[in-house]
Amino acid sequence: MADRAETQEAIKVQGEVVRKLKAEKASKDQIDVEVAKLLELKLRLGGDDVKHQFVLKTPKGTRDYNPKQMAIREKVFNTIVGCFKRHGAETIDTPVFELKETLTGKYGEDSKLIYDLKDQGGELLSLRYDLTVPFARYLAMNKISNIKRYHIAKVYRRDNPAMTRGRYREFYQCDFDIAGHYDPMIPDAECLRIVSEILGELDLGDFHIKVNDRRILDGMFAVCGVPDDKFRTICSTVDKLDKMCWEDVKNEMVKEKGLSEEAADMIGQYVSMHGGMDLAVRLLEDPKMSQSKQACAGLSDMKQLFSYLELFQVTDKVVFDLSLARGLDYYTGVIYEAVLGPAGATTPPPPPQVGAPKAEESLSVGSVAGGGRYDGLVGMFDPKGRAVPCVGVSIGVERIFSILEQKAEAEKVRTTEVQVLVASAQKNLLEERLRLVTELWNAGIKAESMFKKNPKLLSQLQHCEESGIPLVAILGEQELKNGMVKLRTVATREEVDVSRADLIEEIRKRTSTV
Amino acid sequence: MADRAETQEAIKVQGEVVRKLKAEKASKDQIDVEVAKLLELKLRLGGDDVKHQFVLKTPKGTRDYNPKQMAIREKVFNTIVGCFKRHGAETIDTPVFELKETLTGKYGEDSKLIYDLKDQGGELLSLRYDLTVPFARYLAMNKISNIKRYHIAKVYRRDNPAMTRGRYREFYQCDFDIAGHYDPMIPDAECLRIVSEILGELDLGDFHIKVNDRRILDGMFAVCGVPDDKFRTICSTVDKLDKMCWEDVKNEMVKEKGLSEEAADMIGQYVSMHGGMDLAVRLLEDPKMSQSKQACAGLSDMKQLFSYLELFQVTDKVVFDLSLARGLDYYTGVIYEAVLGPAGATTPPPPPQVGAPKAEESLSVGSVAGGGRYDGLVGMFDPKGRAVPCVGVSIGVERIFSILEQKAEAEKVRTTEVQVLVASAQKNLLEERLRLVTELWNAGIKAESMFKKNPKLLSQLQHCEESGIPLVAILGEQELKNGMVKLRTVATREEVDVSRADLIEEIRKRTSTV
Incomplete structure (x- = not known):
């Protein structure tokens, strides 16, 4: 002390x-x-000199959600969960922190962004960085070899937040993954179908999903003459193509990473390619690519994938794009990323030799979903190294929240679901109001009454206008005497007298479409 | 290094x-x-000597939720949220961590149970300890003086976990609070109505809600001759009456805390009292109690509270119990706690003079909800000390999960909502299955098909039995030729031929009650 x-x-x-x-x-x-x-x-x-002096804020990179934002969030989650359930997924949950060692060695350079807890005695803990590693730990720990699960929860990264663009240090991930030994590309195709359903239902405008395969990338690097030990680092440079123009990417490869100019140019030819099943077929016959066993395996699977995508009716949304690399180390096969933007699927990006930067507008919101196959991660946790092949997708809901919040700025969004306000037209009717609101609650009606003994009728009606309550049940001396209630429709100001016995039915009828 | x-x-x-x-x-x-x-x-x-050596577990005091547990959790949350919404609540969310200083000085001795994050540069952060302090911070920060909100989220306490009894270091809180200046006891009564609705709907068996008031306790201490500076410590001893017999509590008061024997006995008389509005009326006329202004204020409000509880039809569930103290420092008025157990409301507890321990069975699951009025907390955050009166309730969902998980141990709980499995009776029908399942998804039907090219019919049917899927749509060469599908009801094994055009309608009809 x-x-x-x-x-x-x-x-x-x-x-x-x-x-x-x-x-x-x-x-x-x-x-x-x-x-x-x-x-x-x-x-x-301690003491009073501290009081009222602290900063009234949330930690850097985090935010509160107000009721309007929560209403939007709830709608988005309902859509996403609805889709996951339609595809037969179960759900699990894991703790917000894991043993530090569980996360160690899974994120490469990004490990520095992990939040550690203070050593207060006991185990060393870190906040989860994603939901994939906890999922793999869960599968290994419980010896599960088969599951289709979703997990919606917050993850933590000590990144530099760009909050206006929907990037936070605390943010939601919505993951759907399929684990198990299955015939190739069927679960992979279902993941793409799910992304397509969700982005379509959320009504975010045009989008397209880029797909590629780690094996195609590696094969391409090999036939272009990239030395084995440079695959990963060249791959992470290729991954920057969505932010940098080809010239800068090439510069980084040649000047920073010591790749030959010739190899870089060859890569440049390939990464400008995109198409559908036709491209996979073409590349299988490409004199160079066909020399790589890995590339051929990836390309055959890509062909197979597109045949399933056709049955799933989503080929118009998916582009085979050789420039897609994705950063995470653990991917082993198919990778994909969904991007918002005007029909990016059909407009070819500028050819790399031109050196023009990619059109900014098509990238302004960045990717809204991404994922891929990771067949080795569970084995890293299993005591016997037993592998469980997995493929999954993560929906970038924070970006989606940002877009929908912006859209909703002008709109009125209801933050409660109250169907009826029980109001009084005269004084001294609190007890009668409470009696009626209890009747409504008993019947399962969403109802409220103001917490004042004698609220003015006007302020009661105003409350309805402000919070979008569609109906008001008004009690007055006269109504009480006759066993009636005046039911007012807020939008039209129309009022009808309803007998107390019919009130619940009448409210249900009038709000059944709400 | x-x-x-x-x-x-x-x-x-x-x-x-x-x-x-x-x-x-x-x-x-x-x-x-x-x-x-x-x-x-x-x-x-680093290196391979570490791999496969780490402990495969979740941190101490935490757990994963498996799909069955999640299904139970979802049902509980739906019931609770349904009730909160029926009462017109909005919802908010706050970050999982707060600035350390936001939590400082709010939890008294329990502050030592707060999880701190490691100082990695930047702000000093702690995991939230409850949802009430973040709520107060939110109100002050956003200058909100009126809100009815719920918040369901995990909180963190470095306590000694007793996991079998549903106590964890990471656990959910479900809070409902009403903030604002209103006429006395109306929002307080609604909180009790909400507890009663939720516990009733969750079907946990008998329960009752004890209520008391901090002012009644303080007034009682004053008239019993407890010195002013001993109110808090004597109060926390009284709070132990739900775990200790009166004799031990008295001992602690007299021997450890230096209270006179006479004062302790007088307290003993009062804390054995419980009843309803009648008890409040009686105590208002009690020669000693009536001398304390504070006690009288609390007792008048208690009378008022019971009059509203009668209108809300919950007096049979609520007991005015002078032994209820509750630990947290921030309560200023009404306090309450819901306890499961056989009609505790009507059986008087053993009188303190007998010294018998309270019946263990009535406490085995402990309290399942609690709350009270805290009119000073927001003012601790507001730069101008502006007060926002609040009253709220927290549902102890972890206890509830434990009880329902135990109940469900023998039962089969569905973890997916799949309505129909698309199956094939012969080989080489994968494409046809995927085509049909796509049609069903397009129509919003929850459907799946196995990820194998040629699954055996038996294994497809077994999958339905295991995961409770009610219907199977079976495709065979014959059916495809005739534009039909064989629709099988799993429970009865009955099969009917349905034309492809009628299939969706037929599935909807048969699963509409699910």
């Missing part, structure tokens, strides 16, 4: 540090760190 | 530590700490 005087001295010194940084206009991050230390010191002292 | 040889040496030493602890049969916690250190060291070395 630090002595009180000592702490007070430390507060003085730390206060100076903060003032100095502010005077020097240091970065916000730097100042935040020092302010946090200062507050920590002040908290040690 | 530690040198590799140095790390290897450290691993050797740490290995010895672990072996020694195990030999000495040290506590699991102690061993866990040292094993974690050992693994951390091994991870620094």
Whole structure:
């Protein structure tokens, strides 16, 4: 325990540090760190000098969801879960943190973005970074070799947030995965069908899904003369093609990564290709590509995939695109990524030799779903290394929330589902209102009444207008005497007298379409 | 960076530590700490010697939810959310972690149970401990003075888990709160009505809700001669009456906390009282109690509360119980707690003078909901100290999950909602199956087909039995030729031929009650 005087001295010194940084206009991050230390010191002292001084905010890169945002979120989740259930998925949940060692070695360079918990004695813990690694851990731990599951939960990355574009440090993932030994490409095709259903139902406008295969990429690298030990790093450069123009990508390959100019140009030829089953067929006959066993395996599967996609009626949404690489290490086969934008599927991207940057608008919202096959991950957890092949997709709901929130900015979005407000036209009718609202609750009607003894009728009606309540059941002396209720439709202001006995039926009838 | 040889040496030493602890049969916690250190060291070395060596588990005090548990969880949440919505609530969400300072000073002694995140640069963060403090922070931050909201999310406490009894370090809270300046006891009564509706609908058997008021407790302490500065500590001793017999509680008051024997006995008289509105009326006339202004304010409100509870038709479930204290510091008025158990409301607890422990069976599952009024919490966050009165209730869903999971152990619980499996009776019909399942998805039918090219009919039927799929649409050469499908009802094994054009209607008709 630090002595009180000592702490007070430390507060003085730390206060100076903060003032100095502010005077020097240091970065916000730097100042935040020092302010946090200062507050920590002040908290040690306790007492009223701390009260009301703290910053009223959520942690960097996080946000609250207000009721309107929650209403949008609920709608999006209902659509997504509806689709997952339509395809027969079960759901599981895992803890928000895992043993640190469970996450170690799964994310390559991105491991630095993992949130660790403080060592407070006991196990070393980290917040989950995605839902895929916990899923693999779950399968291995429970010796499950077959499952079709979805998991919707928040994950955590100490990234630099770009919140206006829908990127946060705490964000939702919506994952659907199929684990098990099956005949090739059937589950893979179903994942693409699911992405297509969801993006279609969410009504986000045009979209297309790029597909490729890790084996095709690796085969391509091999036949282009990329040395074995450079596959991964060249692959991650190719992955930047959605953000950088071909010239810059080529520069990085040649100048930074030491690839020969010739190899880079050859890669450039391939990564400009895109099409459908026809492209797979063509490449199977390509004199160079056909020399790689890996590439041929990937291309045959791609052909098979497109034949299933045709049966699933989604070929118009899917493009075989050799420039798609995806960053994560654990993919072993098919990979895909869905992108919003005007019919990107049919407009060819500018050929790499032109060196023009890709059209910005088609990338402004970036990818909204992605996934692929990862046949080796579960084996990393299994004590006997037993493999469980998996393929899955993750829906980028945060991007989707951002888009729909923007759309809804002007609109009125209801945040409650109340069907009827029980109101009173005169004073001293609180008890009668509570009696009636209880009757409605008993019948399963969504109803409320204001928490005031004598609210004005006008303020009761205003409440309905503001929160979109469609009906008002108005009680007055007269109505009570006659065993009636005045039922008012808020939108039309039309009022009818309904007998108390018929009220519930009448409300149900009038709100059945809501 | 530690040198590799140095790390290897450290691993050797740490290995010895672990072996020694195990030999000495040290506590699991102690061993866990040292094993974690050992693994951390091994991870620094990397390489294959670590692989397959880590412990395949979830962190202490946490659990995965398997599909069956999730199905139960979903049902419970649907019931609870349905009730919250019936009462007109909106919902919000907040981040899983808050600035450390946001939580500081809110939980008294329990603060030591807060999970802190590691200082990785930037802000100091802690995992949320409940949903009430984030709610208060949200109200102050957004200057909201009126809201009826629910929030369902996980919270974190580094407690000693008793997992078999449904206590975890990561667990759900389901909170409903009403914030705003309203006429007294109307929102408070609605909270009790909500608890009663939810516990009734969840079909957990008998339950009753104890209510009391912080002001009545404080007034009682005053008239019994408890010194002002001992209110809180004596209150927390009273709170133990649900776990300890009166004699032990009295002992703690007198011997540990230095209360006079006479004061303790007087408290003993009061805390044995319970009843309904009648008890509030009686105590308002009690020669001692009536001397405390605070007690009188609480008792008048209690009278008022019971009058509203009568209108809400829940008086049979609610008991005014002077022994209810509740731990949290922030309550300022009414407090309540729902307890499962056989008609506890009507059986008087053993009088304190007998000294018998309370019947164990009535406490075995403990409280399943609790809450109260906290009028000061938002003001602790507001820069101007502006108060927003709040009252709320938290449903103890983890206990409820435990009970329902136990009940469901023998039962078959469906974990998917698939209505129909598209099956084939002969080989080489994969394409036809995929074509049909696509038609069904297009029509919104929940359908699946096996991911094998040529599954046996028997294994397809078995899959339906196992996962409770009610219908099978069987395709064969004959059916395809005639434009028909054989529709089989799994439960009865009855089969009918349906024309392809009528299939969707037929499936809808047969599963409309599902």
